[in-house]
Structure formats: C-alpha cells, structure tokens
Amino acid sequence: MKQMRQETVRRIISLVLLVVLTGFFIATTDTFLSWANITSMLREAAFVGIIAIGVTTCIITGGNNLSGGLTMGMCCMVFAHLYKYTGMSLIMLVLISLLAGLAAGAFNGFVVAILQVPDFVATLSTGMIFQGITYVLAIRNQYGSITSEMIKNQTVASWGGKLPNGIYYVTIAWIVMSLIMQFFLKKTKTGTYIYAMGANRKSAEYSGISYVKIKMIAFIIAGFCSFVGAMFILGRNGTCDVTTGAAYSLQAISAAVIGGAAFSGGRGDMIGTFIGVMFLQVLRNGVLKFNMTTAQQAVISGIIIVLMLVFDAYYNEFMQKRTTRAAAIAREKEGKGK
Amino acid sequence: MKKFAKILVSSLLAVTLAACGSANADNSSDDSGTDATSTSGVGFVERTKNPYEDEMRFAWIPTNATEANATAWGNGIREELSYWPNATLNVFDPERSAEQQAKIVSDLVAQGYDGIFLQTINPDILSASVREAEEAGIPVVCINMGTTEPHAALVSMTDFEAGQVIARRIGDALGGEGNVVIIEATVGAVRGVRLQDGFMSVMQAEYPNIKILDSQPADWNMEKAQNLMNDYLTKYGDDIDAVFAHNDQMAEGAGMAVQNAGKQGDIIIWGANGERKALEYIEDGIITGTVYTNCKDQGKTAARIMMLYLNSNLDTGSFTKTPVTKMPPITVDASNVDTITEDMRW
Numbered sequence: 001m002k003q004m005r006q007e008t009v010r011r012i013i014s015l016v017l018l019v020v021l022t023g024f025f026i027a028t029t030d031t032f033l034s035w036a037n038i039t040s041m042l043r044e045a046a047f048v049g050i051i052a053i054g055v056t057t058c059i060i061t062g063g064n065n066l067s068g069g070l071t072m073g074m075c076c077m078v079f080a081h082l083y084k085y086t087g088m089s090l091i092m093l094v095l096i097s098l099l100a101g102l103a104a105g106a107f108n109g110f111v112v113a114i115l116q117v118p119d120f121v122a123t124l125s126t127g128m129i130f131q132g133i134t135y136v137l138a139i140r141n142q143y144g145s146i147t148s149e150m151i152k153n154q155t156v157a158s159w160g161g162k163l164p165n166g167i168y169y170v171t172i173a174w175i176v177m178s179l180i181m182q183f184f185l186k187k188t189k190t191g192t193y194i195y196a197m198g199a200n201r202k203s204a205e206y207s208g209i210s211y212v213k214i215k216m217i218a219f220i221i222a223g224f225c226s227f228v229g230a231m232f233i234l235g236r237n238g239t240c241d242v243t244t245g246a247a248y249s250l251q252a253i254s255a256a257v258i259g260g261a262a263f264s265g266g267r268g269d270m271i272g273t274f275i276g277v278m279f280l281q282v283l284r285n286g287v288l289k290f291n292m293t294t295a296q297q298a299v300i301s302g303i304i305i306v307l308m309l310v311f312d313a314y315y316n317e318f319m320q321k322r323t324t325r326a327a328a329i330a331r332e333k334e335g336k337g338k
Numbered sequence: 339m340k341k342f343a344k345i346l347v348s349s350l351l352a353v354t355l356a357a358c359g360s361a362n363a364d365n366s367s368d369d370s371g372t373d374a375t376s377t378s379g380v381g382f383v384e385r386t387k388n389p390y391e392d393e394m395r396f397a398w399i400p401t402n403a404t405e406a407n408a409t410a411w412g413n414g415i416r417e418e419l420s421y422w423p424n425a426t427l428n429v430f431d432p433e434r435s436a437e438q439q440a441k442i443v444s445d446l447v448a449q450g451y452d453g454i455f456l457q458t459i460n461p462d463i464l465s466a467s468v469r470e471a472e473e474a475g476i477p478v479v480c481i482n483m484g485t486t487e488p489h490a491a492l493v494s495m496t497d498f499e500a501g502q503v504i505a506r507r508i509g510d511a512l513g514g515e516g517n518v519v520i521i522e523a524t525v526g527a528v529r530g531v532r533l534q535d536g537f538m539s540v541m542q543a544e545y546p547n548i549k550i551l552d553s554q555p556a557d558w559n560m561e562k563a564q565n566l567m568n569d570y571l572t573k574y575g576d577d578i579d580a581v582f583a584h585n586d587q588m589a590e591g592a593g594m595a596v597q598n599a600g601k602q603g604d605i606i607i608w609g610a611n612g613e614r615k616a617l618e619y620i621e622d623g624i625i626t627g628t629v630y631t632n633c634k635d636q637g638k639t640a641a642r643i644m645m646l647y648l649n650s651n652l653d654t655g656s657f658t659k660t661p662v663t664k665m666p667p668i669t670v671d672a673s674n675v676d677t678i679t680e681d682m683r684w
Contacts, residue, residue, distance in 0.1 A: 029449075031448070031449045031450050032449075034448065034450075036447075036448045037445075037448035037449060039448075040444050040445060040447070040448035041445075041448070043444070044441050044444060044445065047437075135525060138525075138526065141531070141535065143534065143535045143538045143539065144538075145530075145531040145534050145535055146525055146526040146531065147526070147528070147531055148460055148461075148462045148463065148526070149462070150462050150465070150486060160466065233437070236440075236466055237437075237440065237462070237463045237465070237466055238462065238465065238466060239460075239462035239463055239465075240463070241436055241459075241460045241462075241463060241526045242525055242526040243434070243435055243436060243437070243459075243524075243526065244436070244437060244463070245437070246435065246437075247433075247435045247437055247438055248437075284445070285445050285448075285449075288428075288430070288442070288445050288446065288449060289449060297430070297431075298431070
C-alpha cells in the first residue's frame with residue numbers, strides 16, 4: 001500500500017512538471033497549442049513511446065534494454081530488404097519482420113537470463129549485432145554502395161496515415177498498447193511477477209518465479225514493440241536506412257526514468273512512461289520555438305533532463321530513508337509492546 | 339494591378355526555374371528524382387505574409403550543424419537574410435539522424451515556420467516530411483541533397499561528378515596503374531554514396547589496372563580517418579599509392595597520418611568540399627587536392643531562391659519536379675590553390 005502511494009506521488013510530480021512545462025510553452029509561444037502542433041507532437045512522441053513500452057518493462061524487471069531502437073531499425077531493414085529482393089507478399093513481409101523482432105527479443109533474453117550477462121552490457125552488445133545485421137541487409141546499388149529504396153505500397157503508406165480529425169494511427173497504437181501493457185503489468189499474475197523480480201530477485205526466485213521466464217517475457221515484449229514501431233516508421237517514411245531507430249533507444253530509456261521507472265527495478269508503469277515520453281516531446285517541441293542556437297537548445301534540453309533525473313535520484317533516496325525510518329519506528333513500537 | 343504584377347512575377351519565376359532546371363538536367367546524375375526539368379502545371383497561392391513587413395521565421399537543418407560546410411552554408415543563408423529586417427534564422431541539428439531530421443521538419447511545419455533550408459540526410463526518409471511542409475505552403479529549399487518528393491528547389495554541389503573528376507586525377511597521376519584506398523563517409527550517407535559511385539564508375543571503366551585495396555568508413559571525421567589511415571599504412575605499407583576521402587576533414591586526417599609515417603609526398607591524397615583547412619594543407623603539401631565549392635555562396639543562392647518564392651504567389655507544393663541549381667565545382671591542387679582567394683575561403 002505504501003509502495004502504491006509512493007508511486008502515485010512520484011507520478012503526480014512527473015505530471016505536474018509536464019503541466020508546468022506545457023503551460024510555460026503555451027504562455028510564451030502562440031503556435032504551441034494549435035491542433036496541428038498537438039497532433040504532430042503526439043505522432044513524434046508515439047515512435048519513442050512504443051519503444052519505451054518495451055524498455056520500461058525491461059527496466060521494471062531490474063534490467064535495461066539499450067537495443068530497442070536498433071531492433072526497430074533491423075525490423076525495418078528486414079522488411080525493406082525482402083520487399084526489394086524477393087517480391088514476397090505483404091503478409092509474409094510483416095510476419096518475417098515480426099519474427100525478426102521477437103527473435104531479437106528472445107536473443108536478448110537468452111544472453112541476459114541464460115548466459116547471465118548484465119542487461120546493460122548485453123543489450124549494448126546485441127544492439128551492435130542488430131545494427132550489423134541491418135548493414136548486411138541494407139539495400140545496395142550497382143557499385144555496392146548502401147542506399148535506400150522507397151516501398152511503393154499503398155497499404156504500407158496507409159500505416160503512416162491519420163484519422164479525419166488529424167490524429168495519426170501511430171498515436172492510437174501507442175495509447176492502445178500502453179493501456180494493454182498497463183493492464184498486463186498491474187492486473188495479471190505475470191505482471192506481478194515482473195514487478196516482484198525487479199523489486200527483489202532472490203525473494204522472487206524463492207517464491208518460485210522463474211528469472212529466465214520473466215526476463216524472456218520482458219525482452220520478447222520489447223522485441224514486439226520494436227516491430228510495431230518499425231511498421232509505423234515504414235508507413236511514415238516509406239523507407240528506412242541503416243541509422244533508422246538508432247536514436248530511439250536512449251530517448252526511450254530517458255522517458256521511462258523521467259516517468260518514474262527505477263533502474264533498481266520493481267518500479268514504473270506505462271502511465272508514468274507516457275508522461276515521460278510526452279515530457280521529452282513537449283520539451284523538444286517547445287525549445288524549437290525560441291530563437292536559440294543549436295548549442296543553446298542542446299544545453300537547455302540537457303539541463304532540464306538532468307534536473308529531472310537528479311530529482312528522481314534524490315526522491316528515491318528520500319523515500320527509501322523514509323521507508324527505513326518507518327520500519328525502524330514500527331520495530332521499536334513492536335519492541336516496546338512486548 | 340498589384341495582383342497582376344504578382345502573377346507576372348510568379349510566371350516569370352516559374353519559367354526561369356524551368357529553364358534553369360533544364361539547363362542543368364544534362365549534367366545531373368542525381369538519382370533521387372530531384373533532377374531539374376520543368377515545373378509544368380504549377381499552381382498559385384495567396385501568401386498572407388509580406389516579407390518586407392511581416393516577421394519571417396526560417397530554419398536551417400543541415401545533416402550535422404558542427405561541420406565546416408554546414409557552418410558556411412548557414413553563414414551564407416544568414417548573410418543573405420540579413421537584407422530582410424524581419425527575417426530570423428534558427429539552426430537545428432539532427433546529428434546525422436534522418437529520423438531526427440524528419441521529426442524536426444514535422445515540428446517546424448506544425449509551428450508555422452515560413453521557410454525551411456534543408457540538407458537532407460536521406461532523400462527517401464525525408465520525403466514525407468518535406469511533402470508535409472510543401473503542402474502546408476512552406477517552401478523547402480534543399481542544399482546539396484534534396485528529397486525524392488518534389489520541393490521548392492535544390493542548390494547542390496556536384497557529388498557524382500566530383501567523384502569522377504577525382505578518379506581521373508588519381509588515375510592519370512598513377513599512369514593507370516597502382517593501388518588506392520578509400521576513406522568513406524558514414525555508411526549510407528547519400529553524398530558519400532554518390533561520390534563513391536562517381537569514383538568507382540570511372541575507375542572500373544577507365545582504369546582497370548588500378549586496384550582498390552580497401553574502402554572503410556570514417557564517419558566524416560578527421561580523427562577516425564587518421565586512425566583508419568594508420569591502419570591502412572600498417573596493413574598495406576608501401577603498396578598504397580593514393581587515397582580518396584569522401585570529404586576534406588577525412589583527407590586532412592589521412593594527410594596527417596601519412597605525414598607522421600614519414601611518407602608525405604609519396605602518397606596522393608584527395609578530398610572533396612574545399613574547406614579552408616584543406617586548402618592550407620594543399621599549400622603545405624600535406625594533401626594533393628580537393629574539389630572546391632563556394633559553400634557560402636551556395637547558402638546565399640538558396641536564400642535568394644527562398645525569398646523569391648515568398649515574394650511571389652507561386653505554389654512550390656504544386657511542383658512535379660524539383661528545380662535544381664548546381665554550384666560550379668573547381669578542382670584545386672597545388673597549381674591553382676592560390677586562385678581560391680581569402681574571401682572565397684570558408
């Protein structure tokens with residue numbers, strides 16, 4: 001119950017900061033609140049948000065996933081490569097790309113859970129492998145140089161489309177996936193196991209929860225999210241290159257942490273991550289409005305993110321001390337009672 | 339009368355651009371679909387802003403804002419826009435990520451910028467965002483690299499042709515026989531791809547006895563190129579006769595590695611772009627040559643085209659082909675480096 005309150009307080013703080021930031025940009029610029037800008041922000045946030053769903057799940061297990069964006073890039077390239085060189089049907093292209101995403105997730109799970117490599121190093125390394133595969137599969141011209149090619153398919157193009165009210169399909173997908181994952185994490189047995197594993201691995205294992213199974217599930221979910229993100233990227237851009245997705249991994253991790261997920265595990269959820277993703281997007285979008293140099297934009301954005309992370313660290317420490325103190329008082333009272 | 343004058347100016351502009359495009363079409367090897375031809379079927383829009391009176395916001399989005407040529411282009415744009423008292427230019431850095439660049443363009447469209455100067459990282463990936471901008475009435479003038487989707491204009495350096503020129507200079511200097519190593523741009527970077535393709539097309543067709551020993555990327559970066567060149571020197575030793583680097587910074591890195599190895603003058607080194615330091619290195623004999631472009635003038639040209647559009651009723655979103663202007667390349671080596679005077683250096 002106390003843990004729940006702690007999470008709620010943390011989320012409210014994130015939300016308040018998001019509201020303050022949004023309010024600041026609304027007050028200082030005239031175009032921020034336009035419908036076009038809102039739908040555009042939601043779309044751009046959705047690509048990071050979909051990756052962040054998987055990343056958050058991995059973080060909750062007490063791990064991390066630095067390969068989410070690169071898995072996304074690999075799924076894109078698998079699709080583009082097969083489209084260019086094999087002439088497969090669309091369904092087959094989607095299924096094989098899905099398999100690539102799931103296989104990447106399973107491979108991450110294997111390296112982390114079975115080979116016992118720490119998540120950070122493992123996913124950093126597997127990310128390099130996935131990027132290497134992307135290079136190998138890249139489209140090449142007659143001189144052997146890497147190039148890109150448009151995927152001229154109406155169905156693929158429609159994935160990048162939007163509703164008549166301007167909301168993009170990718171935004172809807174992000175919100176639906178976030179809600180499903182929130183339900184999965186909070187209302188199912190497996191979700192509870194994921195939190196338990198992150199909160200205390202030993203206790204979880206003593207309770208009969210399989211570390212391998214939980215890690216596998218988390219990374220396969222992340223692989224699936226990368227696949228979904230990849231399909232929407234292809235829909236939006238109609239193509240991909242060897243750098244596609246590379247920038248998303250760190251953004252997704254930042255968003256998860258801003259949203260309240262703790263690297264120590266056992267804390268975080270999809271609502272928090274949604275807030276974190278929006279915080280980053282609002283910041284990026286808002287900073288564009290001021291006549292700042294590139295360096296100033298980077299410094300301002302960086303400072304705000306660092307302040308958020310420093311706050312998060314202090315908050316965690318404060319809450320931990322409070323919990324310890326409360327436990328000590330309770331023990332003391334118990335002792336006096338005896 | 340005012341409306342008539344606007345339509346007249348717009349029509350003249352359309353004809354000029356079409357003619358300009360056609361004139362360059364024969365020389366272009368651009369395979370992105372942005373070749374210059376006509377702007378047939380152009381439409382007209384009623385512009386709500388007057389650039390002489392209203393505040394105008396422009397964005398410059400290079401592939402990487404810290405590179406010398408990006409700075410030179412930006413300075414050229416800024417200098418030209420300074421003649422417009424209400425114009426401001428903001429620079430955005432996508433840090434060589436096409437995805438980030440597409441995001442920035444979409445954001446700027448949503449925020450109602452008046453014009454976008456863009457050096458695209460990937461002509462295909464940026465197409466959707468550029469289309470959004472053009473559909474929103476925001477002209478996109480690209481520098482060096484356009485998009486597959488038609489847009490307002492492309493002001494380009496030569497790339498495929500520059501690769502061909504460099505191949506011929508190296509091929510002739512080696513007498514048609516020898517070994518070359520290549521220092522490539524970031525994998526997949528389109529300018530690098532075109533330089534490489536131009537270079538390889540000539541090497542394969544005209545110099546079959548010149549062997550490409552190795553070709554590895556150094557990400558446009560001087561330090562990485564220096565390390566790579568050291569590796570090449572360790573691996574191939576005296577077998578290397580010439581180096582082709584996809585930009586000047588990497589040529590400079592290679593030049594320093596060769597100098598440190600005591601082989602200065604023994605190995606031919608060519609870069610491309612023509613930045614100030616490369617010209618100094620040519621004067622010092624550290625590198626052999628480069629293909630120079632006046633980037634500042636290129637930026638100014640882009641800005642002039644942008645303002646021309648914004649002062650007309652021409653709807654650049656209705657273009658079916660992108661008008662292209664190519665900047666004249668100058669092949670520079672020790673024999674003519676002094677012709678690039680101080681005011682031309684960037």
